[in-house]
Amino acid sequence: MPLPIHPISCGWLTTDAGTMISGETGDFRMPVPAFLVEHPRGLVLFDTGMHPDVAHSTDKLHGLESMFTPELAADGSVGPQLRAAGFDPADVAVIVSSHLHFDHCGGHVEVPNARLLVQRPEWEAGHNGRLIEFGVYDPADFDIGHDVELLEGDHDIFGDGTLRTVVTAGHTSGHQSLVVDDQTILVGDACYCRLALDLDALPSYSYNADRQRETFKWLREQEASGTRLVFSHDLAQWESHPAVL
Numbered sequence: 001m002p003l004p005i006h007p008i009s010c011g012w013l014t015t016d017a018g019t020m021i022s023g024e025t026g027d028f029r030m031p032v033p034a035f036l037v038e039h040p041r042g043l044v045l046f047d048t049g050m051h052p053d054v055a056h057s058t059d060k061l062h063g064l065e066s067m068f069t070p071e072l073a074a075d076g077s078v079g080p081q082l083r084a085a086g087f088d089p090a091d092v093a094v095i096v097s098s099h100l101h102f103d104h105c106g107g108h109v110e111v112p113n114a115r116l117l118v119q120r121p122e123w124e125a126g127h128n129g130r131l132i133e134f135g136v137y138d139p140a141d142f143d144i145g146h147d148v149e150l151l152e153g154d155h156d157i158f159g160d161g162t163l164r165t166v167v168t169a170g171h172t173s174g175h176q177s178l179v180v181d182d183q184t185i186l187v188g189d190a191c192y193c194r195l196a197l198d199l200d201a202l203p204s205y206s207y208n209a210d211r212q213r214e215t216f217k218w219l220r221e222q223e224a225s226g227t228r229l230v231f232s233h234d235l236a237q238w239e240s241h242p243a244v245l
Contacts, residue, residue: 010050011032012071015068022203033047045114047188048106058070077110093113099172116147168188187231200216
């Protein structure tokens with residue numbers, strides 16, 4: 001039986017479409033999700049969405065509020081949303097951070113007992129003083145006392161092949177995606193959405209554009225082999241998700 005994957009809504013962001021897909025215009029409204037995977041050896045959470053403080057303040061955006069308009073209900077962050085889905089956040093065993101931007105790791109604070117899996121280059125970038133000053137990263141979102149395992153490349157989480165992190169760098173220096181049962185890839189921000197992949201259109205900013213194009217190529221190859229791609233910021237796909245993937 002495939003491992004159940006539960007899409008968890010953690011708010012919304014709106015930005016200019018050209019920020020997400022070069023050459024596009026207009027508003028781009030996107031879901032901010034987490035994905036909970038039920039594994040026999042423990043619950044695994046891929047990303048955690050925005051910090052609960054975003055429900056009443058934009059301080060956690062660190063100046064990025066000029067680019068992004070957040071929407072987050074008082075009970076809309078990952079902790080309350082997990083409980084609404086029937087899970088206790090304290091029971092989550094592992095957080096897989098795709099990367100450490102505010103809309104992917106802000107909810108770490110509500111998942112207290114998990115072991116954090118993050119690529120070493122991402123962790124190092126997240127503590128880079130210049131990037132912190134620019135508002136790209138905030139260690140107060142993610143360096144908050146969890147046990148941290150710094151990965152040095154692809155990683156089989158439980159050693160049984162069912163949950164594998166795969167380096168998909170380009171968007172950031174240490175971005176990773178999660179492969180579930182060799183059937184589904186939780187893409188994260190390796191590629192924002194279906195349209196970006198179809199157009200081969202990078203966002204207006206990438207840590208390494210050439211590396212991200214390689215990641216796009218790899219995602220297409222995986223899809224051509226029958227693997228399902230689940231994007232983090234694709235509105236149309238999000239609206240089509242069943243309760244369990």
